[in-house]
Every structure is written in C-alpha cells, then in structure tokens.
Amino acid sequence: MEGxxxxxVFPPGEVRPERLPHLAAELVSLKVDVIVAATSVAIQAAKExxxxxxxxxxxxxxxxxxxxxxxxxxxxxxxTGLTLVSSELSGKRLQLLKTVVPRVSRIAxxxxxxxxxxxxxxxAAEVAARTLGVQLQFLxxxxxxxxxxxxxxxxxxxxGALIALDDPLLFTHRVRIVKLAAKSRLPAIYGFSGxxxxxxxxxxxxxxxxxxxxxxxxxxxxxxGAKPGDLPVEQPTKFELVINMKTAKALGLTIPQTVLLRxxxxxx
Numbered sequence: 001m002e003g004x005x006x007x008x009v010f011p012p013g014e015v016r017p018e019r020l021p022h023l024a025a026e027l028v029s030l031k032v033d034v035i036v037a038a039t040s041v042a043i044q045a046a047k048e049x050x051x052x053x054x055x056x057x058x059x060x061x062x063x064x065x066x067x068x069x070x071x072x073x074x075x076x077x078x079x080t081g082l083t084l085v086s087s088e089l090s091g092k093r094l095q096l097l098k099t100v101v102p103r104v105s106r107i108a109x110x111x112x113x114x115x116x117x118x119x120x121x122x123x124a125a126e127v128a129a130r131t132l133g134v135q136l137q138f139l140x141x142x143x144x145x146x147x148x149x150x151x152x153x154x155x156x157x158x159x160g161a162l163i164a165l166d167d168p169l170l171f172t173h174r175v176r177i178v179k180l181a182a183k184s185r186l187p188a189i190y191g192f193s194g195x196x197x198x199x200x201x202x203x204x205x206x207x208x209x210x211x212x213x214x215x216x217x218x219x220x221x222x223x224x225g226a227k228p229g230d231l232p233v234e235q236p237t238k239f240e241l242v243i244n245m246k247t248a249k250a251l252g253l254t255i256p257q258t259v260l261l262r263x264x265x266x267x268x
Contacts, residue, residue, distance in 0.1 A: 006223075017041050024049035034219050039168050040116050043068055047079060054228040057081030058215030059208060061117035061166065063233060072233040080228040081218055082211045085235055086166040086191065087120040091128030093163055093189045093204050096241070098132050099259055100202070101161050101187050106135045108159035108186065110150060110177065112167040113140050121165045147173055151180045162188035164195070174198050187251055196242040196267060201251065206236035240264045 002008060009032055011023040024045040027035055037046040038059040046055045047068060057063065060083045069075035072083065098104060109125060111118050122138065129136045137157045139150035154162065162181055164170050170177065171192050178200045181188045190196065190203040214234065222228060241259075244267045248255050260266065 020045035021048065028053060034222050036215065036219065040066055041168075043079070051078060053078065054222045055079045055081075056215055056218045056222070056228070057083070057233075058212045059084060060233075061086045062120055065120065066116055069233055072235070074229070075231065075233055076229045078228050080231040080233055081215055082234045082236070084166065084206055084211075086117055087124040089191065089204060089206075090121045090124040090163075090165065091131075093191070094125060094128040094132060094134070096202065096204055096259065097161050097163060097187065097189045098134065099256060100253060104134060104160040104187075106137060106157065106159050108137045108139055108150075108154035108157065108162045110139055110141055110162065110164040110170055112142060112165070112169045114142055115165075115167045115169070118165060118167065125163070125165075141170060141173075143169070144173055144176070147176055148180065151184050151186075154186065155184055159186060162186040164188065164190045166191035171195075174200070182247070182250065185251060187253060193240050193242045193265070196244045196247075199244065199247060201244055201247045201253075203240065203242045205240050205242075207238040207240050210238040211236065243267065 009030060011026060020042055028049045032053065035046050035053055035055045036058060037043045037055055040061055043057055043060060055078055058081060060081060063069045063083050064071060068079050111122060125136060137159050139153055141147055141150050164177065171194065174195045175198050178195055178198045188201050190200050191205050193203045193205055196203045218231060221231060241263045242265045243255060243263050
C-alpha cells in the first residue's frame with residue numbers, strides 16, 4: 001500500500017537522456033530497494049550506477065544484445081523485466097502496410113541511427129521487404145531538425161508509404177511526424193498506438209500499458225525476496241492493431257476487411 005509499506009520515488013526535474021546517469025546515481029544514493037527503468041538509455045544508466053540494486057525493465061528492446069541480461073531465460077546479474085521484440089514486429093508491420101497499400105513498391109523507413117535497437121529492426125525490415133518485393137528508403141532522424149528533411153527525401157525518392165521504427169525519439173515527435181505524413185499523403189504504420197491517437201493511419205504494437213502492469217509483478221516478487229537474476233525476462237503477450245479510419249478516408253484508402261477484423265481498436 002503506497003504511503004504505508006511502499007514509497008515511490010520519482011527523480012525531480014525534466015528527464016532528458018543526458019541527465020539519466022545523474023538521476024540514476026541520485027536514486028542509488030537514496031538506497032532504494034528497486035529501480036524501474038524503461039528505454040535502453042535509462043536501463044544503461046541504471047546498470048552503470050549500480051550492480052547490486054535490482055533493476056526492473058517494464059519496456060526494453062533486445063536486452064541480450066545490449067548486454068543487460070545474459071539470456072531471457074536466466075538473466076543473471078541485477079536486471080530483469082520485459083522485452084519488446086521490436087525487430088520481429090518490423091516485418092509484420094511491412095506486411096500489414098503492403099496489405100493496405102498493395103500497389104506500393106517503395107517504402108520510406110524512419111529510423112534513429114543513434115539508437116542501439118535500430119540495426120536489428122532495419123535488418124528485419126530488409127528481410128521482409130525482399131519477401132514482399134518492395135524497396136526500402138532508410139531516412140535518418142537524429143534529432144527534431146531532421147524530421148522535415150526526412151520527409152522531403154521521401155518525397156524526392158517517390159516513396160509510396162512509410163514505416164517508423166520503434167524509438168523514443170520518434171515517439172517524442174509523433175505529432176510532427178503524423179502531420180508531415182498527412183501533408184505528404186503517405187500511408188504510414190507505426191510501432192506505438194500513440195501515433196494513431198495523434199492522427200496516424202495504423203499502429204501494430206505491443207500493449208505498453210499491459211507491460212507496465214506486468215512489470216509491477218516483478219517489483220512485487222523482488223520486494224518479497226526474489227533475485228532478479230532468477231526471474232526470466234518475459235516477452236509480450238498482448239498486441240494492438242489500431243486503425244484510424246478518418247485518416248484512411250483522407251488518404252483515399254479502403255482498409256481491407258481482413259485487416260479490420262484483426263484490429264483491436266478502430267478510431268472513427
């Protein structure tokens with residue numbers, strides 16, 4: 001019960017990537033019992049700040065490849081939690097996009113090359129593209145100033161659709177990205193439902209809300225004495241396909257019934 005046998009500590013001030021090491025060190029100095037850290041940069045900061053305080057990842061991307069855990073089955077060390085399987089979803093998003101826009105032959109891919117999870121997602125997208133017979137145009141977004149430049153390149157490259165890889169930077173600028181996709185008349189699919197609620201066409205993603213709820217069970221087990229290294233990292237069990245019909249109509253698209261039947265949410 002919060003306030004009785006549980007205290008939640010939130011770092012003060014704005015949480016920017018460059019401040020994460022300082023904030024993690026501050027939490028360690030407070031001698032907290034568990035640190036909850038989402039996104040790769042936050043998990044890395046927490047990992048560098050402590051080798052003893054348990055760290056729970058409600059949302060992580062490729063934790064084995066990043067060196068956060070030894071394996072999903074036996075994490076070892078002081079880190080455990082849940083993983084997104086972002087690279088596996090890249091191919092499925094391309095398949096959905098091709099189903100909705102069957103004549104598309106060239107698809108722009110928004111990615112943040114500074115993200116450690118980008119290479120795996122890009123490789124998975126390339127494998128799927130070869131199977132679907134489409135060409136990919138990778139567009140780098142390293143910061144907010146690159147967003148408009150990327151869409152200008154997509155237009156010059158005659159892209160017929162767009163996919164955005166999973167990345168916190170892209171999510172932060174989702175409203176701007178969605179508006180530029182509409183302006184460029186590019187049917188797009190995203191990795192977070194927040195893009196669709198901001199006016200994007202489609203999103204196929206894990207339920208982040210469900211993952212945070214499941215992360216609470218890890219915190220509970222650890223507070224009751226379990227060692228994080230003995231708790232297997234879980235993969236998503238709940239996925240969302242969200243479709244914005246208003247955006248589809250604006251783009252002149254008819255969403256196939258087979259796709260609509262798979263949707264967990266349709267925004268009218």
